[in-house]
Amino acid sequence: MNDAFRAMFGDRQIGTPVREALHDVLDQDALALFDAALAGEATRPEETRLTVAVPGGPGERLFRMSLSGIPLDDGGLLAVFQEVTAQVAAARRIRAMERELHRLRRRYDSMVWADAHMVWVTGPDGESREVSQG
DSSP states (O other), rough: OHHHHHHHHHOOOOOSOHHHHHHTTTTHHHHHHHHHHHOOOBBBOEEEEEEETTEEEEEEEEEEEEEEEEEOOOEEEEEEEOOHHHHHHHHHHHHHHHHHHHHHHHHHHHHHHHHTTTTEOTTTTSEEEEEEEO
16 A cells, blocks of 8 residues: 555555455445456456545545456455546536537527528618618
8 A cells, every 4th residue: 555545545454355445435346346356357447436535525536447366375456546537527528518619609600590691781880770681
C-alpha cells in the first residue's frame, strides 16, 4: 500500500483479504472482478464505480483498474487503480455541450431560413418600421 492508495481509499490493513479490507468500498460486481483475478484471469474494466469516503462524506468516484493474480504459495493480487472521475465528468460535459451546440445550430438555421423569407423596411437610422411576409 502506498500514499496514492491511502489517498484514494484510506488506511487499510496489509494482508487482509480484499472482502474485509475494502468491504465499505467494493460492491458485488467489483468483488467478482477481484475473484476472477485471483482465479488467474487478468481483468481491466474501463470504469468501475466505487463509493469512497471523501471529505464531506461518502462520494461516488470512478476508477480504471487492472487486476492480475500473482503466483504465490498463498495467492496474491496485483491491483493498479487510476481515478478517472474528473476525466469522465469532463467527457460528459463535452458531450452535453456538443448536444447543446447542435440544438443551437439547428435553431439558428431555422431562424435564418425564416428570416430569408421576410422583407424588412427600416428608417434612415436603422430602426425597423415594417416587417412584411415575403
